[in-house]
Structures are given as C-alpha cells and as structure tokens.
Amino acid sequence: MELRKRILDYMENKASRPVSEEDIAEGLQLNNEDLIQLFTILDELEQEGCIVRNRNDLYGLPRLMNLVIGRLAMNSKGFGFIIPSDAAEQEQGDVFVPAPQLNSAMNNDRVIARLNDTAADGRSREGEIVRILEHANRQIVGTFEKSVSFGFVTPDDSKLKQDIFVHRRNFNGAAVGTKVIVEITKWAHKGHNPEGKIIKVLGKTDDPGIDILSVIYQYDLPLDFPETVKTASAKIPLTIKESDCKNRRDRRNFPIVTIDGDDAKDLDDGVYATKKTNGNFLLGVYIADVSHYVQENSPLDLEARRRGTSVYLVDRVIPMLPTRLSNGICSLNAGEDRLSMAAEMEINTEGTVISYEIFPTVIHVARRLTYNIVNKILVDKDDHFIADNGDILPLLHTLRELRGILRQRRVKRGSIDFNIPEIKVVLNKKGLPISLLKRSGSLGESIIEECMLVANETVAEHMTMKKTPFIYRIHEQPDSEKIKTLNELLSTFNLYINKNSKTGLIEPKSIQHVLNEVAGKPEERIISAIALRTMQQARYSADNAGHFGLAAKFYTHFTSPIRRYPDLIVHRLLSELLPTGKISTARTEQLKKVLPEIALNASTRERVAADAERDTVDMKKIEYMAQFVNAEFTGVISGVTAFGLFVELDNGVEGLVHVSSMANDYYEYAENQYALIGQRTNKVYRIGDQVTVILMRADIKERIIDFILKDNGIYNQLNIKQKNHQKNPKKNTTKNKKQQPTIANPSSKHSHNTPLQHAKRNRRKKDKRKNPAVAKKQVGKH
Numbered sequence: 133m134e135l136r137k138r139i140l141d142y143m144e145n146k147a148s149r150p151v152s153e154e155d156i157a158e159g160l161q162l163n164n165e166d167l168i169q170l171f172t173i174l175d176e177l178e179q180e181g182c183i184v185r186n187r188n189d190l191y192g193l194p195r196l197m198n199l200v201i202g203r204l205a206m207n208s209k210g211f212g213f214i215i216p217s218d219a220a221e222q223e224q225g226d227v228f229v230p231a232p233q234l235n236s237a238m239n240n241d242r243v244i245a246r247l248n249d250t251a252a253d254g255r256s257r258e259g260e261i262v263r264i265l266e267h268a269n270r271q272i273v274g275t276f277e278k279s280v281s282f283g284f285v286t287p288d289d290s291k292l293k294q295d296i297f298v299h300r301r302n303f304n305g306a307a308v309g310t311k312v313i314v315e316i317t318k319w320a321h322k323g324h325n326p327e328g329k330i331i332k333v334l335g336k337t338d339d340p341g342i343d344i345l346s347v348i349y350q351y352d353l354p355l356d357f358p359e360t361v362k363t364a365s366a367k368i369p370l371t372i373k374e375s376d377c378k379n380r381r382d383r384r385n386f387p388i389v390t391i392d393g394d395d396a397k398d399l400d401d402g403v404y405a406t407k408k409t410n411g412n413f414l415l416g417v418y419i420a421d422v423s424h425y426v427q428e429n430s431p432l433d434l435e436a437r438r439r440g441t442s443v444y445l446v447d448r449v450i451p452m453l454p455t456r457l458s459n460g461i462c463s464l465n466a467g468e469d470r471l472s473m474a475a476e477m478e479i480n481t482e483g484t485v486i487s488y489e490i491f492p493t494v495i496h497v498a499r500r501l502t503y504n505i506v507n508k509i510l511v512d513k514d515d516h517f518i519a520d521n522g523d524i525l526p527l528l529h530t531l532r533e534l535r536g537i538l539r540q541r542r543v544k545r546g547s548i549d550f551n552i553p554e555i556k557v558v559l560n561k562k563g564l565p566i567s568l569l570k571r572s573g574s575l576g577e578s579i580i581e582e583c584m585l586v587a588n589e590t591v592a593e594h595m596t597m598k599k600t601p602f603i604y605r606i607h608e609q610p611d612s613e614k615i616k617t618l619n620e621l622l623s624t625f626n627l628y629i630n631k632n633s634k635t636g637l638i639e640p641k642s643i644q645h646v647l648n649e650v651a652g653k654p655e656e657r658i659i660s661a662i663a664l665r666t667m668q669q670a671r672y673s674a675d676n677a678g679h680f681g682l683a684a685k686f687y688t689h690f691t692s693p694i695r696r697y698p699d700l701i702v703h704r705l706l707s708e709l710l711p712t713g714k715i716s717t718a719r720t721e722q723l724k725k726v727l728p729e730i731a732l733n734a735s736t737r738e739r740v741a742a743d744a745e746r747d748t749v750d751m752k753k754i755e756y757m758a759q760f761v762n763a764e765f766t767g768v769i770s771g772v773t774a775f776g777l778f779v780e781l782d783n784g785v786e787g788l789v790h791v792s793s794m795a796n797d798y799y800e801y802a803e804n805q806y807a808l809i810g811q812r813t814n815k816v817y818r819i820g821d822q823v824t825v826i827l828m829r830a831d832i833k834e835r836i837i838d839f840i841l842k843d844n845g846i847y848n849q850l851n852i853k854q855k856n857h858q859k860n861p862k863k864n865t866t867k868n869k870k871q872q873p874t875i876a877n878p879s880s881k882h883s884h885n886t887p888l889q890h891a892k893r894n895r896r897k898k899d900k901r902k903n904p905a906v907a908k909k910q911v912g913k914h
Contacts, residue, residue: 270316348445365456546639
C-alpha cells in the first residue's frame with residue numbers, strides 16, 4: 133500500500149485524536165525512505181483538504197474536528213455556501229455561511245469552515261470560515277476610480293463584494309472610469325480590503341466591445357491558443373487519406389444528414405434512419421472522430437482539457453479546439469469524407485434498443501440541413517423546400533416517426549420536460565442589440581435531440597456492461613429540503629410529490645405527473661419555476677449515478693466531441709476498447725486515477741462557460757431595454773424575496789420591483805407561499821402572477837433592471853398627489869411658501885430634472901462632503 137493511503141488509513145482507523153508527525157511515523161513504523169516523503173505527503177493532504185493541521189501542529193480528519201472543507205460559492209446578496217469536497221459531506225448538503233462569518237474569503241476560494249449549531253428553523257448546516265486554503269481570484273476585472281491619494285477597483289462580478297485598493301504607484305496609467313484588470317498583491321484580512329496593482333487597461337466602460345471583453349477577462353476565458361497548440365494544429369491535414377480509413381467501416385453510401393442551427397459551423401453529429409423489413413428501425417448516429425486527431429497528452433489535448441468546453445458568448449464562440457479542427461477536418465461538412473464514430477441501433481416500435489453496434493467509420497454527409505429547413509418540410513409542408521429535398525424526404529419522414537416513438541418512451545418512463553424557451557439576442561454589425569427572439573423547441577430540434585439521447589444512453593450502458601473506467605453524465609436526486617418546500621406549495625393545489633415506498637427516493641415521473649396536472653392552468657408558471665429550482669445541477673462523474681431528469685439508468689455525453697472534452701474522452705475510451713473488447717490492467721488503474729479529476733474539471737469549466745454565456749446575454753438584454761425606459765410592459769412574477777419581486781417579461785428580460793416602491797402598504801415576505809402580502813390591504817403578489825410594470829431603469833454599467841408596478845408604484849402615488857393638488861389649488865396656501873415638488877409623468881423624457889430629483893441630488897452632495905466614505909460608496913455597486 134502506498135504511503136499516502138497508509139497515512140489516511142492510520143488516521144481513519146487507528147488515531148483516536150489529532151496526531152503529530154512523530155505519532156504517524158511511529159504508528160506506521162516508517163523507514164528512512166518513507167520519512168523523507170512523509171512531510172511532503174502531509175503537506176499535499178492538507179492542501180487537498182483530506183486532513184487539517186491545527187494551531188498545535190497536530191493533524192486530524194476534518195469531519196472529526198467539526199470542520200468542513202470545500203469551495204465557497206458566494207451569493208450577490210453577501211452570504212455564501214460551502215460546497216464540500218468530501219463525498220460523505222456532500223450527502224449532508226452545503227454549508228451556509230452568513231456575511232459576518234466569511235472572514236475575508238472570496239467567491240470560489242477553497243476554505244475550511246467550523247460548523248455551528250444548526251438553525252432552529254430547520255435551515256441547512258451553518259458555519260464560519262476559519263482558514264483559506266486556496267485563493268481563486270488572483271486577477272479581477274472591474275471599474276477603476278480614485279481619490280486624492282489612492283485608487284480602488286469595483287469588481288464587475290457581483291459575487292465579489294470587496295473593492296480592491298490600489299496605491300498611486302500601481303495605477304499604471306489607468307484613468308477614472310476605465311475598465312481594468314487588477315492583480316491582487318495583498319489579500320484581505322481583519323477587515324482590511326485586498327490590495328492590488330493595475331496590470332491591464334481594457335478601455336473606457338462605454339467603448340464598443342468592452343462589455344463582452346470584460347466578461348471574457350472576468351471568467352479568464354482564453355482569447356487565443358498557445359503557439360504550441362497552433363503549431364500542432366497546423367500539422368493536421370485538411371482532408372482524410374485512404375490510410376485513415378483502414379479498419380473502419382465504410383458508410384459513405386448512406387445518405388447521412390446533419391441538422392443544426394442556421395449559424396452553426398462546428399457540425400459534429402450526423403444521422404441516418406430507415407425502416408427494416410421486420411418493422412423495426414435502424415438508426416445510425418455518426419459523430420466526428422476527434423480522438424483520431426487529438427492524441428492523449430498532446431498540446432491539442434492538454435489545451436482542450438484545460439478549456440473543458442467551447443464557450444458560446446452572445447457575439448462570438450471561444451472554441452475548445454482550433455478552427456482548423458472545429459470548423460474544418462473534424463466538422464461533418466456536407467460533400468466531404470469524414471472520420472466518425474458510429475452508434476447504429478435497431479429500435480423496435482416501443483422505442484427499445486434491441487441490438488446495437490459501436491464502431492469507427494468513414495462517412496460522406498449528403499446534405500447539410502437546418503432546423504428551419506426541416507420544419508419547413510415536415511411542419512409547414514412548404515412546396516419549395518420539399519422540391520429542393522425530394523431525394524431525402526423518406527429519410528426525414530422516418531426520422532420524424534422514430535422521434536415520436538423515442539419521445540413517447542422517455543415520457544412513459546418519467547423523463548422530466550420543463551419546456552423552457554431560449555432567448556437569442558440579435559446583434560447588428562456594431563455589436564448592438566436590435567431584437568430579442570424567444571426560441572422554443574421545434575420538431576427539427578426534437579428529432580436531433582431524441583437521436584442523440586438514445587445514442588448517449590446506448591454508449592453509456594455498453595461501457596457499464598464492460599466494467600471499464602468511464603465518464604458519465606449524471607443528474608442526482610433533488611434536494612430533500614427543497615422537495616419538502618415544494619410539497620408545501622403543492623398542497624394548496626391538492627398535489628404532492630411522493631417518494632417510492634420501497635426505495636424512499638423521489639421518482640422523476642412523480643414530478644412530471646405534477647407538471648402534467650398543472651399544464652395550461654394559472655398555477656403552471658409558479659409550480660414549474662419552483663420544481664425546476666429543486667433540481668440538482670447535472671455534472672460529469674467517473675461513477676454512474678444515473679440521470680434523474682431523463683429517468684435514465686445510464687447516460688453519458690458521446691455526441692459533441694468538437695465542443696465538449698468529456699465527449700472526446702468517451703471516444704478515446706471507445707477507441708481503446710473496441711479492437712479487443714478490454715483495456716489492460718495498468719491502463720485501467722491509470723484511468724481510475726485521472727478520470728475523476730477530468731470529470732471534476734469538465735464540470736467546473738462547464739459552469740464557468742454557462743455563467744459567462746448568461747452574463748453576456750443579460751448585458752445585451754439590458755442594453756436593448758435601455759431604449760424603453762418609462763415604457764409599460766406585461767410580465768410574470770418569476771421570483772419573490774423579502775426585498776421585492778422579480779418580474780420576467782415575455783421577451784425573457786427579468787427585472788426587480790423593489791419593495792420600497794410598493795407604496796400602498798407595508799409588505800411582508802411569506803416565504804412558504806412565495807409571496808409578498810400587504811399588512812393592511814392583504815394584497816398578495818405571488819410567484820406566477822401576471823402584473824403590469826413600468827421600466828424605470830436599465831443600467832448597463834450596474835447590470836440592473838428596475839421596474840415599478842403600474843397599479844402600486846411610487847410614481848403612481850406621487851402622480852395621484854400631484855393631480856389632487858392641481859384639482860384643489862387653494863390647498864397650497866401662503867402659509868406654506870415652500871414650492872411643492874413637481875412630479876413628472878413616467879413617460880416624460882425629463883423626469884430626472886424635477887425639483888424633487890434636484891433636491892435629492894443636493895442632499896447626496898451634502899452627504900458626500902460630510903462623509904468621504906459615502907463618496908466612495910456612491911461610485912461602486914449597490
């Protein structure tokens with residue numbers, strides 16, 4: 133047994149208290165060679181969070197010391213949650229950390245927290261951060277401001293709550309109001325803000341393109357490939373050779389088609405389907421064989437592993453692989469021979485895969501189709517598109533029939549479908565948003581989705597049966613506390629999500645049943661929204677835990693190796709396994725060590741990409757809405773908090789109605805009812821309710837959209853007072869010689885110049901003169 137395992141085994145099973153290095157050496161009877169390694173291994177275990185060293189230099193196991201080690205996930209409201217690193221701790225849930233207990237830790241830091249007594253109201257575990265193991269935010273993007281003797285950078289990331297102070301000598305040419313990158317030189321401690329130096333000035337905050345560039349730097353996304361990767365990419369041929377086709381089945385005679393979005397350039401999946409004489413279907417899913425070109429541990433492979441995924445920002449794609457591969461030799465471009473990995477499945481009329489084969493192929497895509505073209509043919513019955521694609525009409529009709537069968541099978545087993553539309557921001561050539569398009573799933577997209585899902589399941593089950601190390605795409609059981617909260621809401625509608633009486637687990641069909649019951653009813657929005665929030669995040673894992681949302685026992689990502697690193701790994705493992713049906717013992721042991729790390733990194737990079745994509749879309753949404761300030765909209769309450777209502781418009785834009793603007797009553801937050809309730813009027817604003825709002829602010833810099841309720845907003849109340857004053861001018865007697873504030877109508881272009889607003893500005897200026905700290909705060913975020 134290697135020394136690392138021996139140390140952990142000793143501390144787990146033999147040490148009854150925190151122990152010293154001498155205790156460990158004596159307990160394990162270490163020889164001189166082992167003693168040399170001991171201190172290095174202890175340092176590594178401590179850094180990884182497997183053990184903790186206390187102030188007396190004694191080592192112990194975190195869980196026996198009332199400690200939890202994990203990654204801090206901050207909330208923009210100032211508190212955080214620790215996501216435990218240890219699998220056993222993960223089962224007990226995240227650890228809530230109130231703002232005063234963060235002790236200078238920042239978002240994504242690896243920390244040690246001491247657990248406190250659980251709150252009496254049944255809230256999840258609570259803790260206090262006692263040590264930071266690893267700082268995550270060494271470079272931060274933000275806006276630079278300065279006073280007489282120092283400067284400071286306010287982070288763009290709302291989860292980073294502390295400004296970074298910058299000494300004059302470290303301004304490096306940054307001007308007030310510019311977007312910069314600051315490098316931390318001194319971490320925050322004992323109430324002092326972190327300090328840093330400006331290492332790059334990106335430009336003025338309102339310069340074209342600076343908004344997206346800021347997000348790219350904020351998430352540390354790569355703008356270019358290293359020279360070693362470019363050199364390796366340049367050596368990849370642009371066409372396949374006959375020698376590449378050796379030991380591959382030739383499927384160039386199959387009329388394979390790709391079906392993607394109009395603007396897609398990295399085409400990594402093709403499909404073919406036909407009916408067999410026995411009434412079953414033959415479905416072929418053909419995926420670009422990226423693993424043929426990206427060899428393990430090559431510069432291309434290491435860079436792809438680091439990136440984890442392609443990132444699809446609102447105005448560009450940051451690819452996982454160089455364009456020569458992603459849009460070239462690996463892309464299944466029509467009219468070109470391409471290498472692929474195939475999953476050909478015989479599927480019966482019940483949607484069951486009764487036999488399959490997985491093998492390397494060479495293909496020749498017959499037609500590059502788009503979702504729009506498929507919908508024009510199969511849904512709109514457009515004569516023009518039908519005539520142009522007459523040769524592949526039988527294939528398309530077969531795919532549509534098979535799609536219905538596969539979908540019905542998924543629905544029957546309980547697969548959950550939330551039907552959430554996607555919002556696409558359309559930009560002009562200057563990068564300015566000109567429209568917001570809501571895209572719901574179409575038939576063309578559903579055909580491809582069902583084909584890819586069944587291929588992913590088939591490959592995952594195949595590798596599970598082979599008992600070989602693998603990467604799965606897993607989706608775990610919903611959080612039990614969240615299900616309990618959801619059931620409290622459902623009880624008002626005589627609905628309930630039950631656990632399986634034998635396993636004690638929630639079944640996905642139970643949730644889908646509830647969604648079916650409320651479909652088309654007024655409560656559909658609220659229940660769908662809360663049900664979605666009970667779900668865990670899907671992730672990659674070396675252990676198969678099934679996919680809850682899809683109600684699938686076996687699931688992986690096999691179908692997008694151009695843009696997702698786990699898919700590339702799946703192809704590589706298939707290529708190793710297929711020739712002989714097994715993998716060597718030495719290779720198996722190696723994979724057991726590296727696959728968990730690869731899965732964790734891929735999951736992390738996926739979330740970074742999703743956050744960056746969402747941020748750029750949200751920024752452009754706000755920029756688009758800025759032209760509609762003072763306009764009236766109909767929306768739905770999408771969230772309720774103690775400080776107000778979140779309202780989502782039909783175009784996907786979400787903004788806040790702050791409770792302070794709700795002028796007709798005092799409102800209390802009813803958490804279990806997802807509502808704000810007026811104390812006097814009993815007026816209820818509940819998630820899912822439709823409301824009419826007026827857009828008051830769309831602040832691109834602060835990334836904020838503020839609404840007021842049309843029938844219960846501060847402007848509404850002030851307008852009533854103004855109208856009453858105009859009707860009864862005698863009430864404005866000479867006894868009160870102060871000028872009455874003139875409140876402009878929200879539709880006025882000059883509402884910011886009213887006497888009331890002027891008075892407020894003067895008061896703020898007065899506050900700044902009295903307290904310089906206020907002046908600093910006014911420059912930063914709310």
